[in-house]
Structures are given as C-alpha cells and as structure tokens.
Amino acid sequence: MNIRIGSGVDFHRLTEGRDLWLGGIKIPHTKGALGHSDADVLLHAICDAMLGAACLGDIGEHFPDTSNEFKNIDSKILLDRTNQLIKKENYRLINIDSTLCLQSPKIKPFVTQMQKVIACILDLNEKDVSIKATTTERLGFVGREEGVVAFATVLIEKVSQ
Numbered sequence: 001m002n003i004r005i006g007s008g009v010d011f012h013r014l015t016e017g018r019d020l021w022l023g024g025i026k027i028p029h030t031k032g033a034l035g036h037s038d039a040d041v042l043l044h045a046i047c048d049a050m051l052g053a054a055c056l057g058d059i060g061e062h063f064p065d066t067s068n069e070f071k072n073i074d075s076k077i078l079l080d081r082t083n084q085l086i087k088k089e090n091y092r093l094i095n096i097d098s099t100l101c102l103q104s105p106k107i108k109p110f111v112t113q114m115q116k117v118i119a120c121i122l123d124l125n126e127k128d129v130s131i132k133a134t135t136t137e138r139l140g141f142v143g144r145e146e147g148v149v150a151f152a153t154v155l156i157e158k159v160s161q
C-alpha cells in the first residue's frame with residue numbers, strides 16, 4: 001500500500017467590492033475574498049493538501065502571487081494544474097475532506113454544486129469530495145466577518161507503472 005496523507009489551510013481577508021468565490025462557484029454575498037487570484041480559499045486549501053501529500057511544496061511556490069500570470073486567475077485552473085503536478089509524480093487522488101469557516105452566508109445550499117465542480121476537475125466521484133462548513137459562533141476574525149478560512153485533508157496513492 002502506497003498511500004499518503006496531506007493537509008492544507010488557507011486564509012483570506014473579506015472585503016466589499018470583491019466577488020466571493022468558494023469551492024469553484026460564485027456565492028452571492030455583500031463581501032468577497034481579497035487576493036491575487038480569485039481568492040477561492042477552499043480550492044487553495046485543497047491544492048495545498050494535494051501538494052503536501054506529494055511533498056511538492058506549497059501553492060505559493062507553484063503559483064506565486066508576484067506573477068502576472070496568476071493575477072485574478074480562476075482557482076479552478078490552479079486546482080487542475082495541481083492535479084497535473086501530482087499526476088506527474090504518479091500519484092492519484094483518492095478523497096478530500098474539507099471544512100470552510102465563515103460567519104455568513106450559509107454555505108449548505110451551495111455544497112452539492114461545489115462537490116460537482118471539484119469532482120469534475122479532479123476526476124473524482126462527488127462522494128469523494130466532502131465539504132463541511134462552520135461558523136465560529138461569532139468569535140474572532142471569522143466571527144467578525146473580516147476573513148474566511150478553509151482546511152482540507154486529502155489522501156493520494158502512488159499508481160503502479
């Protein structure tokens with residue numbers, strides 16, 4: 001058995017005048033996440049978990065926020081490229097578990113669509129893409145709606161040649 005685990009975490013500031021992209025879809029909200037790319041905190045955490053599992057560094061190394069190439073880029077492209085990176089090392093993704101932390105809006109109505117989008121990009125079954133969401137009971141920067149956080153854990157396996 002050649003199975004490896006990876007974990008990822010990401011944070012973004014919330015601000016007015018930006019779109020809120022989470023899990024590859026645009027969520028109607030009064031604020032959006034600030035970042036060099038579309039600032040999709042969930043997809044970034046998943047990318048970092050995948051890279052971590054394969055010991056390939058982190059998202060900032062592969063897609064630097066100093067590069068114009070990645071300015072306002074759709075993070076679904078980064079997720080696809082991350083999948084290519086682990087495939088190049090002969091790894092295959094098995095499953096994802098993730099948690100989004102934000103005070104509002106409610107994420108539950110969007111989870112099925114997020115699962116579909118992510119599963120499609122990564123060639124997974126939707127049942128292999130778990131997305132949970134929690135508030136922080138109004139505690140801290142998430143509770144004050146100043147930011148959003150995502151955690152992801154993934155399993156990958158080495159594909160025999």
Ligand SMILES: [Zn+2]
Pocket residue numbers: 010011012035039040041044
């Ligand atoms: Zn990010």
